[in-house]
Amino acid sequence: MSDKGDAEEEPPHLLWGLDPVFKAFARLYVKDILQMRQSRQVPGIYFYKTHPVFQVDVLGTVVYRREREDFCCYGVDDSTGVINCLCWKDEKWRDFGDSVKGRGGGVFDAEEQLRKLREAQRSRMELDIGDVLRVRGTVKTSRQQREIMASCFYKVSDPVMAVQISRMLEMPSLYRDCYDRPFSVPPHQAGTAAAAEPGGLSDFQLLLGRAGRILKEFLREKEVARFRPYDVEYLLHPLLPRPAATPSVGQVWNLLKDSLKILQDEGEIFRKVLSPDEVYNVTEQDKDLLAAIMDVLREDSKREKYTEKGCHVLHVLSSVRQRYSRNLSREALQVALRLLECNSDIISTTDSHYTVL
Amino acid sequence: MLPAHATFYFPWEIRTDAIKDGTSLRTCWVFQRDPSAPFLCAQTLRLASYLPEESRAVLTCVRASVQHQVSVRTTFVEPFHPVIGAQYIVLGETEKAEGGDAILHARVLTCVDGVDVALLQKAVDEQRSFFKDRDGPGPE
Numbered sequence: 001m002s003d004k005g006d007a008e009e010e011p012p013h014l015l016w017g018l019d020p021v022f023k024a025f026a027r028l029y030v031k032d033i034l035q036m037r038q039s040r041q042v043p044g045i046y047f048y049k050t051h052p053v054f055q056v057d058v059l060g061t062v063v064y065r066r067e068r069e070d071f072c073c074y075g076v077d078d079s080t081g082v083i084n085c086l087c088w089k090d091e092k093w094r095d096f097g098d099s100v101k102g103r104g105g106g107v108f109d110a111e112e113q114l115r116k117l118r119e120a121q122r123s124r125m126e127l128d129i130g131d132v133l134r135v136r137g138t139v140k141t142s143r144q145q146r147e148i149m150a151s152c153f154y155k156v157s158d159p160v161m162a163v164q165i166s167r168m169l170e171m172p173s174l175y176r177d178c179y180d181r182p183f184s185v186p187p188h189q190a191g192t193a194a195a196a197e198p199g200g201l202s203d204f205q206l207l208l209g210r211a212g213r214i215l216k217e218f219l220r221e222k223e224v225a226r227f228r229p230y231d232v233e234y235l236l237h238p239l240l241p242r243p244a245a246t247p248s249v250g251q252v253w254n255l256l257k258d259s260l261k262i263l264q265d266e267g268e269i270f271r272k273v274l275s276p277d278e279v280y281n282v283t284e285q286d287k288d289l290l291a292a293i294m295d296v297l298r299e300d301s302k303r304e305k306y307t308e309k310g311c312h313v314l315h316v317l318s319s320v321r322q323r324y325s326r327n328l329s330r331e332a333l334q335v336a337l338r339l340l341e342c343n344s345d346i347i348s349t350t351d352s353h354y355t356v357l
Numbered sequence: 358m359l360p361a362h363a364t365f366y367f368p369w370e371i372r373t374d375a376i377k378d379g380t381s382l383r384t385c386w387v388f389q390r391d392p393s394a395p396f397l398c399a400q401t402l403r404l405a406s407y408l409p410e411e412s413r414a415v416l417t418c419v420r421a422s423v424q425h426q427v428s429v430r431t432t433f434v435e436p437f438h439p440v441i442g443a444q445y446i447v448l449g450e451t452e453k454a455e456g457g458d459a460i461l462h463a464r465v466l467t468c469v470d471g472v473d474v475a476l477l478q479k480a481v482d483e484q485r486s487f488f489k490d491r492d493g494p495g496p497e
Contacts, residue, residue, distance in 0.1 A: 030362070061448060061465060063360050075359045077448075079484075082362045130434075130448075130465040160471040161446070168480035172487035180491070 011185055013041040016052045019183045025057040025136045027167075027174055030081030033058070033139060034146050046139055050183040056148060057136045058083065059156065059167050062127050072126075076133055076148075084147040085135045090125060124154045132156040132164065211236050211259040216268060225285040229256055229278055267331030274327055283335045292324040293336055294356070297346055301355045310348075310355030313337065360464070363448045365481045368402050368418050368425045402427070402447075407439035414466070416445060430462040443470040 016022045028036075028048060033056055036046035045054045063082060064075025071088045127133055137150035156163050214235050218224070233256055240251050260280065263269045269280040283289065296319040300306050306315075317333050337354060340346045346354050402418040405426075414429045414437070429447055431437045448465035 061363075063363070063448070063464060064358075077360075077362050079363060079365050080488075082359045084359065130467055159469065160473070161469050161477060162473070165473065165477050165480045168484055169476070172483050175487065175491070 010039060010041060010047060011050065011052075011183060013039070013045075013052075015185050016045075018185060019051055021051040021053060021178065021183070025055045026051070026053045026179065027057045027171065028053070028179065029171065030058060030060065030076065030078045030083045032080075033083060033148075034081050036139070036146075038141065044138075044140070048179055051179060052183075053139070055136065055138050055151075057134070058085070058148065059132065059134045059164065062129050062131050062133050065127070065129055074127060074133055074135075076135060084145065085133070085137065085150050085153065086147060087125075087135070087150045087153045127155050132158045207239060207255065208258055208262065210239060211255050212262050214239075215259055215263060219268075219282050219285075223285055224282050225287075226279055226281050228280070229260060232256070264329070265331065267329060267333070267335040270325070270329055270332040271327055272325045283332045284339050286336075289320070289324060289328070289332075289336055290340060292320050293333070293340065294345060296320055296323070297354060297356045306355070309350065310353040313352045313354065316354065365484070367481075368416070368427050369420050369423075402444060404439055404441055404443055404445055406441070407431075407437070409435075409437075414439065414463075416447065428460045429466065430460060431466060433462065433464050434466045437466060440468055440470065443468050444472055444474075445469065 011019075026048070032048055036048050036053060039045040039047055039052065045052050047053065058076055058078060060076040060078035062074045063077045064073075064084075066073040069089075071086055074085045074087060075082050076085050132155065133153060134156050135148055135150045135153040137148040137152070140147055140149050158164055215232055218232065218235055219227070233252060236252050236255055236259070240255065260269065264271075264280075267283060269282055271279065272281050273279070281289070293316060296316055297311055300311050300315070300319070313330070313333065316337070317328065317330055320333065321328050337346065337348075341348055341354075344357065347357050348354050402416045405415045405417045407414045412430055412432045412435065414431050416427045416429060418425050427447070429449070430452070433449075446465070446467050446469050447461055447463050449461045449463035452460040452462055
């Protein structure tokens with residue numbers, strides 16, 4: 001395992017979530033943790049063979065100890081390597097006061113029991129050289145030294161080495177069954193848009209997701225209020241195969257149609273008027289829509305019926321439909337209401353009621 | 358700053374010519390496989406004697422009718438309260454002593470009386486064979 005990992009050998013970072021090892025606290029040998037190569041795609045992530053790793057679980061003997069005010073640094077040796085583990089001290093142990101004298105005499109003293117519990121907890125968090133430590137935490141490289149920033153650690157009571165032996169026995173099989181098996185990305189997830197055929201449902205959904213994101217970003221950046229499909233068609237060309245032949249035009253058009261449908265369903269865009277001229281309004285940029293919603297809320301909030309609780313969203317929807325557009329969907333209205341609330345123009349009194357400020 | 362890691366070695370493997378001076382290692386049990394016996398018998402590394410004035414403990418084990426002895430310098434782990442006859446795990450550096458005997462300068466000396474020697478032997482063997490398969494034959 002050299003440190004010089006090529007980015008090409010690493011699976012794309014968007015797919016790392018598919019690897020169960022990525023989310024687990026990997027039980028690697030310290031030797032492997034020290035030799036893992038850093039990812040070229042995302043800093044702070046490391047690779048053991050083809051698996052992305054950033055959190056590990058280590059069990060070993062403390063062979064080095066350095067204490068500071070806020071944390072203790074333990075050198076942990078699992079017989080394959082030694083690694084520094086940074087273990088933050090819990091603030092509650094710092095002010096650990098004197099013991100409270102128990103009443104004794106067989107009476108259950110809650111305070112005494114609590115004190116004993118705290119003492120037991122505290123003693124498991126303070127270790128000395130020779131103790132067995134279990135650590136779970138994230139791997140970091142600091143001053144060219146690899147170390148573990150512990151998120152959880154405790155002293156293991158292991159008088160007959162049962163825990164350490166059990167760990168030693170399970171590690172090789174963990175490696176064989178899991179870590180040494182390559183991270184295989186399912187083929188239909190790995191395919192790029194260029195190589196993809198619209199077989200495999202998830203493949204198309206991936207494409208659709210990308211198309212939707214591209215359109216949303218464009219509309220937001222350029223503050224587009226209204227558009228027609230052919231205005232934005234060119235944005236999707238990079239997603240599909242290069243050749244500018246008729247088949248690709250059809251593909252782009254289908255992709256565009258489906259993406260616009262999704263944006264409509266989400267309420268990001270809507271058609272004010274259903275006519276042969278396919279014009280879409282961008283909800284958040286439609287000043288007239290926002291004004292219409294404000295008018296409805298302002299007027300109706302004065303009415304006794306709505307003063308206390310505000311107007312229900314369905315009431316607002318039917319009013320705005322009458323005033324502004326019969327085709328306005330509830331989703332688009334919710335997007336507009338959310339924007340107005342973010343701007344502090346209106347306020348939601350419940351999940352479905354709104355009023356003006 | 359951090360000490361070198363301590364690999365598992367069995368007591369009969371700690372001969373001064375087999376292991377370089379200054380190597381960090383840990384040692385413990387001896388699992389003895391007697392080919393003539395129908396069952397496996399285990400021997401352990403036990404504390405035979407402790408000389409506090411010399412800071413020296415002697416641990417022994419028997420394998421194939423040969424007594425193996427490891428001297429352990431205990432300066433780093435004092436005060437050391439010995440339990441004569443108990444099983445111990447020693448983690449430390451090898452030193453060459455006069456007469457060619459193995460001496461370990463212990464950094465960790467823990468009593469683990471009651472350990473399952475057979476299982477520990479199996480665990481060490483499994484780890485060794487795993488590394489051998491994965492990394493090829495090497496010191497570990």
